[in-house]
Amino acid sequence: MKLPKFGVKAAVMTVATCFGFSAAAMAEFPERPIQIINPWAPGDSADIVMRKAAEYMSEDLGVPVKVINRTGGGGIIGATAIATARPDGYTLGLLTPGPAVTQVVMGNTTYGLDDLKPVGIFWDSPFVLAVRSDEPFSSMKELGDYVNAGNTVTLGSYAQLAVPSLLANIAAEKTGFGYTRIIGLDPVSTLSLGTGDADIVTLPDARALLQDESARGLLTLTNERISTLPDIPTFKEVYGEEASLWTGLFTPRDVPQEVFDVVSKAFQKALEQDEIQEYAKSTGAYAYFLDSEGSSKRIHNEAERFKGMIDKLTN
Incomplete structure (x- = not known):
C-alpha cells in the first residue's frame, strides 16, 4: 500500500551551511540547557519516566535537561514544535504512535513520518483487552468463534481511530471476526469494564478487576507479558507481530550525527539505571531501548x- 508523502522538502545544502553549525560548535555539544517537549499533560508513566531519565542525562551531559509539556491537538501541537525546532540537539521530544504515525497517515499534520528522527523507542504503556468474567469467552479464539456463531460483540475504546482501538480491531481481523460497534469509554464504565462486551483499557483501569477475577484479560497490547498479570498473552505471542502503545524520544530530522550520537548515548545510559527499570515493573510498563534504525523501521511498518x-473503519 502506497502512503502519501508529507512534509516540506529539505533544501539541497549541508546542515552546517544552512544552520551555521561549525565542527567546533558540534564538538562542544552540549553547551546550554536541553528541553524535551512532551505533547501530553504531565503525570502519566511515560512523562514520569522521562523526567527521571532527564535527571540522569543532565548529570551525564553537564547541562540542565528539562521536560516541558506542550499539549493540544491530540499531540500534534507538541509534535509540530519538535519537527520544526532548530536541529541543533537542544530540542528533543516525546512521541507516541498517535502524533508520530496515525495523525500523519490521516493527513492531519504539516510534518511527515521522516521529519522526526527517533533516538529510540523506549517505553511500552500496558493496555489490556479485557472482558467481564461472565462473558462466554476467555481467549481471542473463543471470542472469534462466538462472533462467527452469529453473536454480536461491541468494543469499548477511547475513540474509533485511537491507537488502542486500531490495534484491537487489527487483532479481531487476524482472528477472523469484526466488532459490531465501537463505543466510547467514559470514566465510570471504564472502571467497571461496562462499556462494551470487550474493552481496551489501560492496566491501572483494569488491574483490580483482573486481579480479583471479576474480569479476565484476553490480550495485552505489549511485546512482553505484564509481570503482575503473567497469564495474559501478548499481541506479539498470539499474532507474531509487535504491537504496543510505545513512547519514543525524537529529534528534528536534520540534527548533525555527532550531536545525535551524544544524545543517544546519554539517553541509553539513563534508561539502564535501576530506578527506571524498577519504576517500569511497578507500573506494568516495559522499559527498553530500540535504536534509531529499528525504531524508524517499526514506525514505517506501523x-x-x-x-x-x-x-x-472509515470507508
Whole structure:
C-alpha cells in the first residue's frame, strides 16, 4: 500500500551551511540547557519516566535537561514544535504512535513520518483487552468463534481511530471476526469494564478487576507479558507481530550525527539505571531501548498497518 508523502522538502545544502553549525560548535555539544517537549499533560508513566531519565542525562551531559509539556491537538501541537525546532540537539521530544504515525497517515499534520528522527523507542504503556468474567469467552479464539456463531460483540475504546482501538480491531481481523460497534469509554464504565462486551483499557483501569477475577484479560497490547498479570498473552505471542502503545524520544530530522550520537548515548545510559527499570515493573510498563534504525523501521511498518485499518473503519 502506497502512503502519501508529507512534509516540506529539505533544501539541497549541508546542515552546517544552512544552520551555521561549525565542527567546533558540534564538538562542544552540549553547551546550554536541553528541553524535551512532551505533547501530553504531565503525570502519566511515560512523562514520569522521562523526567527521571532527564535527571540522569543532565548529570551525564553537564547541562540542565528539562521536560516541558506542550499539549493540544491530540499531540500534534507538541509534535509540530519538535519537527520544526532548530536541529541543533537542544530540542528533543516525546512521541507516541498517535502524533508520530496515525495523525500523519490521516493527513492531519504539516510534518511527515521522516521529519522526526527517533533516538529510540523506549517505553511500552500496558493496555489490556479485557472482558467481564461472565462473558462466554476467555481467549481471542473463543471470542472469534462466538462472533462467527452469529453473536454480536461491541468494543469499548477511547475513540474509533485511537491507537488502542486500531490495534484491537487489527487483532479481531487476524482472528477472523469484526466488532459490531465501537463505543466510547467514559470514566465510570471504564472502571467497571461496562462499556462494551470487550474493552481496551489501560492496566491501572483494569488491574483490580483482573486481579480479583471479576474480569479476565484476553490480550495485552505489549511485546512482553505484564509481570503482575503473567497469564495474559501478548499481541506479539498470539499474532507474531509487535504491537504496543510505545513512547519514543525524537529529534528534528536534520540534527548533525555527532550531536545525535551524544544524545543517544546519554539517553541509553539513563534508561539502564535501576530506578527506571524498577519504576517500569511497578507500573506494568516495559522499559527498553530500540535504536534509531529499528525504531524508524517499526514506525514505517506501523504506518502501513494503521492506514489499512483506518481505511477499513472509515470507508
